[in-house]
Amino acid sequence: MDSQAINQILQKHNYEHSSIIAILQDLQEKENYLPEEDLEYLSERLPMPLTRIYRIATFYNAFSLTPRGKYLVNVCLGTACHVRGAARVLDRIKMYLGIDVGEMTKGKLFSLETVNCLGSCALGPIVVIGNEYHGQMTPAKVESTIKKYRKKSSRKKDEKD
Amino acid sequence: MRRINNPQELEKIREEILTRRDPNKPCITICSGTGCHAYVCEKVTEAFRAEIRKRGLEESMDIRTTGCHGFCERGPVVVINPEKIFYQRVTPEDAGEIISETLLKNSTIDRLLYTHPQTGEKIVREDDVPFYKGQMRVIFGNNGKIDPTKIEDYIAIGGYSALSKVLTEFSPEEVIDTIKRSALRGRGGGGFPAGVKWESCRNARGDKHYVICNADEGDPGAYMDRSLLEGNPHSVLEGMIIGAYAIGSDEGYIYVRNEYPLAVRNVGIAIDQLRDCGLLGENILGTGLDFEIKVNRGGGAFVCGESTALMASLEGQAGEPRAKHIHTVESGLWDKPTNLNNVETWANVPLIISRGVNWYTSIGTETSKGTKIFSLVGKVNNTGLVEVPMGITIRQIVHDIGGGIPGNGKLKAVQTGGPSGGCIPESLIDIPVDFDKLTEVGSMMGSGGMIVMDDRTCMVDIAKYFLNFLKDESCGKCTTCRDGTRRMYEIVDGITRGEGRAGDIELLEELSWVVSEASLCALGQTAPNPVLSTIRYFKDEYEAHIKDKRCPAGVCKALITYLIDEEKCTACGRCKRVCPSEAITGEKKVPHKIDPEKCIRCGACIAECKFDAIEVV
Numbered sequence: 209m210d211s212q213a214i215n216q217i218l219q220k221h222n223y224e225h226s227s228i229i230a231i232l233q234d235l236q237e238k239e240n241y242l243p244e245e246d247l248e249y250l251s252e253r254l255p256m257p258l259t260r261i262y263r264i265a266t267f268y269n270a271f272s273l274t275p276r277g278k279y280l281v282n283v284c285l286g287t288a289c290h291v292r293g294a295a296r297v298l299d300r301i302k303m304y305l306g307i308d309v310g311e312m313t314k315g316k317l318f319s320l321e322t323v324n325c326l327g328s329c330a331l332g333p334i335v336v337i338g339n340e341y342h343g344q345m346t347p348a349k350v351e352s353t354i355k356k357y358r359k360k361s362s363r364k365k366d367e368k369d
Numbered sequence: 370m371r372r373i374n375n376p377q378e379l380e381k382i383r384e385e386i387l388t389r390r391d392p393n394k395p396c397i398t399i400c401s402g403t404g405c406h407a408y409v410c411e412k413v414t415e416a417f418r419a420e421i422r423k424r425g426l427e428e429s430m431d432i433r434t435t436g437c438h439g440f441c442e443r444g445p446v447v448v449i450n451p452e453k454i455f456y457q458r459v460t461p462e463d464a465g466e467i468i469s470e471t472l473l474k475n476s477t478i479d480r481l482l483y484t485h486p487q488t489g490e491k492i493v494r495e496d497d498v499p500f501y502k503g504q505m506r507v508i509f510g511n512n513g514k515i516d517p518t519k520i521e522d523y524i525a526i527g528g529y530s531a532l533s534k535v536l537t538e539f540s541p542e543e544v545i546d547t548i549k550r551s552a553l554r555g556r557g558g559g560g561f562p563a564g565v566k567w568e569s570c571r572n573a574r575g576d577k578h579y580v581i582c583n584a585d586e587g588d589p590g591a592y593m594d595r596s597l598l599e600g601n602p603h604s605v606l607e608g609m610i611i612g613a614y615a616i617g618s619d620e621g622y623i624y625v626r627n628e629y630p631l632a633v634r635n636v637g638i639a640i641d642q643l644r645d646c647g648l649l650g651e652n653i654l655g656t657g658l659d660f661e662i663k664v665n666r667g668g669g670a671f672v673c674g675e676s677t678a679l680m681a682s683l684e685g686q687a688g689e690p691r692a693k694h695i696h697t698v699e700s701g702l703w704d705k706p707t708n709l710n711n712v713e714t715w716a717n718v719p720l721i722i723s724r725g726v727n728w729y730t731s732i733g734t735e736t737s738k739g740t741k742i743f744s745l746v747g748k749v750n751n752t753g754l755v756e757v758p759m760g761i762t763i764r765q766i767v768h769d770i771g772g773g774i775p776g777n778g779k780l781k782a783v784q785t786g787g788p789s790g791g792c793i794p795e796s797l798i799d800i801p802v803d804f805d806k807l808t809e810v811g812s813m814m815g816s817g818g819m820i821v822m823d824d825r826t827c828m829v830d831i832a833k834y835f836l837n838f839l840k841d842e843s844c845g846k847c848t849t850c851r852d853g854t855r856r857m858y859e860i861v862d863g864i865t866r867g868e869g870r871a872g873d874i875e876l877l878e879e880l881s882w883v884v885s886e887a888s889l890c891a892l893g894q895t896a897p898n899p900v901l902s903t904i905r906y907f908k909d910e911y912e913a914h915i916k917d918k919r920c921p922a923g924v925c926k927a928l929i930t931y932l933i934d935e936e937k938c939t940a941c942g943r944c945k946r947v948c949p950s951e952a953i954t955g956e957k958k959v960p961h962k963i964d965p966e967k968c969i970r971c972g973a974c975i976a977e978c979k980f981d982a983i984e985v986v
């Protein structure tokens with residue numbers, strides 16, 4: 209991200225060290241993850257030791273230090289989804305995409321993550337892809353659901369996965 | 370809205386709002402909580418708006434998008450007022466028909482009504498639906514009446530009259546005394562008396578006091594705080610301002626879970642409205658009270674629900690708890706006296722002030738007063754948020770309100786208290802639900818998650834699930850919590866994979882003791898609860914896994930085999946098509962077979978089979 213955009217974020221938070229979590233959240237909203245060079249720039253400007261920034265960025269689950277794919281596949285592993293078979297859905301997604309949780313597919317189309325509860329328990333097991341909720345998921349529905357996004361993407365000729 | 374300078378002006382504005390509004394004017398209320406958003410309720414709202422515009426009916430009916438109504442199972446939910454006609458699973462295509470039939474011709478649409486599962490009767494009014502009938506929705510019920518983004522709606526139902534009453538008639542000590550006499554206990558899990566906490570904080574020495582609303586609702590399967598903050602943010606804010614007055618604080622924080630964008634948005638809107646009309650900021654209602662509230666988003670760490678970790682996070686630190694030799698009411702945020710309560714606790718405050726201590730204490734049990742909101746989820750017919758008086762039995766919640774277990778399932782256990790709680794077996798579901806009774810049976814109230822489990826739920830797998838959660842969420846500060854939960858997970862994981870050994874149960878019990886005794890914060894101290902309660906009530910299941918290498922519920926992959934019942938199989942080929950490992954073979958008209966060597970036990974075939982032909986043994 210260009211340094212001006214980062215400066216804007218820092219100004220919004222008044223260069224306050226106590227706002228470091230909010231600063232990183234704003235940064236990640238723009239970039240989808242926290243790029244190393246941006247964190248180095250932050251460290252200089254705040255100023256705050258880079259180790260402390262990394263301590264925050266690695267402590268909180270919300271932050272990612274690696275790029276995320278175009279579509280984030282988020283599998284809810286809340287207790288309600290779990291008793292309705294979320295683990296099997298996750299296993300099937302891992303197998304179909306060929307990646308583990310926290311990884312991205314080679315074509316940068318999908319990233320796979322899990323969340324502790326989305327609070328939409330009536331729809332469980334639930335998988336969110338991008339901003340769209342897919343409720344009452346079963347292992348059998350995984351392939352057709354994800355394929356739609358693949359098609360959508362290839363239609364736009366963005367990239368092939 | 371214009372600035373409100375004193376309590377009289379507030380009453381005048383309330384009168385103006387009420388005179389402008391005709392209580393008999395038809396109003397279409399559409400649930401727009403996060404649950405209904407997942408069902409794309411905004412398209413339903415759009416369809417209603419378009420239809421009303423098309424027919425030029427803007428003057429004769431209102432539309433209101435409200436917070437969560439609680440009956441998430443049946444979303445998107447639409448209620449037609451003033452008759453309170455309850456329509457469920459409404460699609461955008463239904464909008465036109467609802468307007469022409471129900472609003473213009475006064476007739477109901479059978480297809481959209483709720484059908485009583487036992488009698489088959491169609492139920493018209495919201496209050497008559499069994500899910501709502503058994504509830505006592507004194508806090509949560511307002512969600513369905515107001516648009517959370519409109520302060521006028523909250524004022525119209527009596528909002529901020531409790532604040533006005535407190536500021537004109539009560540001294541801070543009298544407020545504290547009222548909350549103490551109401552016996553309100555913290556709804557976040559611990560159940561500590563709120564009035565006592567407020568008093569200690571008020572009396573603590575310091576030039577500045579803080580109040581905090583804990584909205585970092587991390588228990589998986591619990592979402593009542595989110596729905597309150599989303600659906601009625603002003604009730605929480607009013608509680609906080611009253612608390613600030615009683616405690617002597619001029620600065621407050623709301624710490625919201627990162628995964629709750631709608632709650633962050635709605636509470637932000639509400640705070641802006643309060644500032645605009647002078648109910649927040651300097652000289653509130655002309656009484657000299659100054660108070661400001663800031664909203665902080667969490668970073669997705671479960672441990673930040675613990676008060677000292679939350680305060681560390683607000684300070685921009687990693688969210689690690691500290692020892693509480695000195696309580697946070699004396700030295701909390703920035704080492705200043707700090708009073709932290711959770712969302713639901715704050716929302717109780719205006720109600721206690723408005724309706725009085727006598728009314729409040731008439732609800733509930735000897736030691737737990739008032740109502741409690743539970744999120745009733747899992748293997749239950751009516752998933753949703755239910756508000757019930759303390760002392761109601763689990764049986765009433767699960768069977769009468771929740772409508773029992775789906776399919777042919779049989780209730781096995783109810784899990785309460787999130788990862789700190791335990792599993793209560795079916796044999797104990799007649800105990801009254803309150804703080805102390807739940808603790809007595811080895812679980813706890815927690816923040817209000819209630820996960821229903823049936824005979825297809827493996828209790829060893831549930832223990833493994835919570836240990837996996839806790840080992841990931843342990844902040845790592847205490848060795849016993851960091852390594853203890855990990856070691857316990859490894860043992861239980863081994864048991865589910867058929868590698869259990871004699872002595873494992875005893876080892877788990879010993880580790881549980883060490884983890885709970887030697888960890889600093891509640892996360893570690895209560896971490897063994899899911900294991901201990903499942904061992905206590907379901908030891909036979911552990912033993913079946915360890916000795917017989919068998920999972921009675923048919924869940925643990927390594928211990929089960931999938932078989933096709935040749936009698937039931939119609940050779941339709943559906944299972945064969947969805948099997949990702951090509952383990953199913955069979956020609957047309959010949960019952961299919963599963964190759965156990967190739968089968969990865971993913972469960973795809975079971976979900977797909979229409980004839981119940983696939984068995985787990």
